Amino acid sequence: MSTAKLCFIGAGFHASTNIYPSVIRAGAEITAISTRDLERSKAALQRFGSRGKAYDDYQLMLEQEECDGVVVVAQPGDQTAMVLDCIRAGKNVYVDKPLGWNAGEALQIADAAKQAGVIVMVGFMKRYAPVYKKLKELIEGETLGAARSFQATFAVDSTPFCKDEEQFIKLAAIHIIDLMRFLFGEVAQISGFSSSSGEFISQSIALKFENGIVGNVYFTGMTAWSRESERLLVTFDHGFASAEEIDKLVIHQSRTGDSLPWQSLEEQDSVFTPSASPMSGAYRDLYLRGFVGEMAHFMECCTQGILPLSNGRDNVLTMDLCDRILAALV
Structure with a gap:
C-alpha cells in the first residue's frame, strides 16, 4: 500500500465509522481535518491518532495545507461545491457518492478536474470489495x-x-x-x-x-x-x-x-x-465492504498519478444510468 498525506473535510458518522479507520488501515497520514466546528475537528484528530491541524474553514485548509489528496465526506447537497473548491485549489480529491445530483452536474466536475489536471475519485466501494x-x-x-x-x-x-x-x-x-x-x-x-x-x-x-x-x-x-x-x-x-x-x-x-x-x-x-x-475486530467489515481497498486505491492514484477506477468521468455514466432507471419506472 502507498503512503499518502491526506486532508479531510467532514467528520460525521459515516466518515468516522468507515472512512477514517479505512484510511488508517491503508497507511495514510491524516494531516488536517476541517469541520464546521473547531473543537469537533480537534476531537476527530485526537480520536484517530493524528497530530495534524484542526480547521473550521475548509477553504482555509485548502490554502494552507500541502497534501497528496483531500477526502470529502459531507452532506450530498454540499459536496459538489466543496469538490469544485478542491479542484480550484489544485488538490486531488476523493468524494463520497453521489458526486453531482445528476449527469449534468457530474460532467461539470469531471470537466473541471480535467482542466485542472487533478484526480477525482468517487466513493463506490463495492468495486473494491x-x-x-x-x-x-x-x-x-x-x-x-x-x-x-x-x-x-x-x-x-x-x-x-x-x-x-x-x-x-x-x-x-x-x-x-x-x-x-x-x-x-x-x-x-x-x-x-x-x-x-x-x-x-x-x-x-x-x-x-x-x-x-x-x-x-x-x-x-x-x-x-x-x-x-x-x-x-x-x-x-x-x-x-x-x-x-x-x-x-x-x-x-x-x-x-x-x-x-x-x-x-x-x-x-x-x-x-x-x-x-x-481477531479481526471491527476491521473485517471494512475490508469486505471495500472501504479499505478503495482508500488504498485512492492513495496509490494520488502518489503515482494513476486514473482511479471510479473516476469523475466514469461517475457521469453512473449518474446518467440512475436518471435513466428513474425515467423507466412505471
Whole structure:
C-alpha cells in the first residue's frame, strides 16, 4: 500500500465509522481535518491518532495545507461545491457518492478536474470489495465461458434518509447500479415497475447491456428490511456464480461427464469466504465492504498519478444510468 498525506473535510458518522479507520488501515497520514466546528475537528484528530491541524474553514485548509489528496465526506447537497473548491485549489480529491445530483452536474466536475489536471475519485466501494473483485475476474477471464444473465437483489431500511424514489436510487441503490456497470458494462435498454409509496420503496427493473447481457434487479427500501441484504447471481455458458451478501462467493461449474447428474459425483462447487476469526475486530467489515481497498486505491492514484477506477468521468455514466432507471419506472 502507498503512503499518502491526506486532508479531510467532514467528520460525521459515516466518515468516522468507515472512512477514517479505512484510511488508517491503508497507511495514510491524516494531516488536517476541517469541520464546521473547531473543537469537533480537534476531537476527530485526537480520536484517530493524528497530530495534524484542526480547521473550521475548509477553504482555509485548502490554502494552507500541502497534501497528496483531500477526502470529502459531507452532506450530498454540499459536496459538489466543496469538490469544485478542491479542484480550484489544485488538490486531488476523493468524494463520497453521489458526486453531482445528476449527469449534468457530474460532467461539470469531471470537466473541471480535467482542466485542472487533478484526480477525482468517487466513493463506490463495492468495486473494491473482495467478493465483487473475484466475480469481476471470473467474468473477464471467462473461466465459465461468457456471462449471459444475472439477478440482483438489494434490500435495506432506507426510510430514515430516503423520502422518495429519486433519493433511494441516488443515495442507496446507486452502489448496486454502479456495480452493475463495473461488472457488465454500459446499459442499452431499461424497463421497470414500481409499487413505491413515499419513502417505502419497491422496484423491479430489467436491463439489457450493450454486450448482450440481460439482468433483473429487485430494489426495496422498507422498514421490513432492518437486516440489510444484497445478492448477485450470474449465469455463464458453463456454470454460475452467486455472490451472497459480501462474504461468500459460490462458483458452480457445469458437469462434463456422460452419466446422468444424479448417478455420480460430477458436479463441482467452489466456495470462497473470509476467515471468521474474531481477531479481526471491527476491521473485517471494512475490508469486505471495500472501504479499505478503495482508500488504498485512492492513495496509490494520488502518489503515482494513476486514473482511479471510479473516476469523475466514469461517475457521469453512473449518474446518467440512475436518471435513466428513474425515467423507466412505471
